[in-house]
Amino acid sequence: METTEGVFFITGKDFANAGVASCELKSILEKIGVDRGIVRRTAISAFEAEMNVVIYTPAGMMRYKVTPDYIKIVVEDVGPGIENIDLAMTEGYSTATDEIRSLGFGSGMGLPNIKKNTDELKILSIPGIGTTLEMVINIKKE
Amino acid sequence: MTLNEIKDILQAEVLTFKFDENMDIEMVCSTDLMSDVLAYSKPGVLLLTGLVDGAAVRTADIAHVKAIVFVRGKRPSKETIVLANEKNIPLLATKLSMFEACGRLYVNKLQTSIEAG
Numbered sequence: 001m002e003t004t005e006g007v008f009f010i011t012g013k014d015f016a017n018a019g020v021a022s023c024e025l026k027s028i029l030e031k032i033g034v035d036r037g038i039v040r041r042t043a044i045s046a047f048e049a050e051m052n053v054v055i056y057t058p059a060g061m062m063r064y065k066v067t068p069d070y071i072k073i074v075v076e077d078v079g080p081g082i083e084n085i086d087l088a089m090t091e092g093y094s095t096a097t098d099e100i101r102s103l104g105f106g107s108g109m110g111l112p113n114i115k116k117n118t119d120e121l122k123i124l125s126i127p128g129i130g131t132t133l134e135m136v137i138n139i140k141k142e
Numbered sequence: 143m144t145l146n147e148i149k150d151i152l153q154a155e156v157l158t159f160k161f162d163e164n165m166d167i168e169m170v171c172s173t174d175l176m177s178d179v180l181a182y183s184k185p186g187v188l189l190l191t192g193l194v195d196g197a198a199v200r201t202a203d204i205a206h207v208k209a210i211v212f213v214r215g216k217r218p219s220k221e222t223i224v225l226a227n228e229k230n231i232p233l234l235a236t237k238l239s240m241f242e243a244c245g246r247l248y249v250n251k252l253q254t255s256i257e258a259g
Contacts, residue, residue, distance in 0.1 A: 016221075019200035023229075026204060036185075036206075043204045044180050104176035104193045104201070113181045 004066045012058040021062050022047035041117040042071050042137045048110040049075040049133050055100050071137045081127035151246050154234040157223050161232045169255040172244050176201040187255040194218040196225050203229045213240045
């Protein structure tokens with residue numbers, strides 16, 4: 001397997017297209033021939049991160065790199081940032097509006113679910129500047 | 143149980159032209175919260191939901207949901223149906239409530255896809 005890289009741009013509040021980038025990434029991973037279980041974990045992590053960009057920020061981007069050993073996804077946004085990352089990692093904690101909840105999201109499971117589905121998760125967030133999520137899913141078992 | 147048997151049990155209408163009547167279904171996830179599908183559901187399930195927008199189909203695609211049944215007589219847009227055909231995810235619609243739809247499937251031995259916490 002060769003290394004594959006790419007980038008998607010994500011528009012905030014564009015709920016009609018929410019999840020398109022992650023679905024495209026999933027399709028790419030399937031074409032490459034990545035294990036089905038790893039595809040699912042990667043796609044869920046990417047999708048949760050993408051939904052956070054759509055829900056909370058004006059815009060962001062998702063970069064991905066697929067190597068024979070691991071998949072790395074970096075999602076950056078220019079949103080309001082996360083005031084308290086520990087609190088945001090708590091299952092059920094959410095600042096989503098009722099409108100977001102009516103769309104089936106914003107129940108406070110996003111970041112904890114990313115943590116569950118990735119092998120490494122780094123979150124860098126500066127209030128007023130934006131947030132960067134760096135996610136790694138290992139392909140080869142150590 | 144096949145998807146066709148589920149269609150009959152739920153008195154459901156098929157909305158997509160992609161419909162494998164022999165598709166095997168063993169487990170069901172019933173929720174309007176897509177976050178719960180992503181966080182708790184196992185792959186290869188049938189999703190019962192009242193959420194009819196494209197996010198339901200994309201969530202199903204991401205989480206390896208096999209097919210979706212919309213409950214309470216809700217109907218998705220044409221765009222959502224087109225998307226489901228593209229993703230090869232059959233869509234069905236029933237007038238039954240979520241409660242009754244789940245009850246009918248439960249007595250027919252289908253299992254939950256979400257483990258009790």
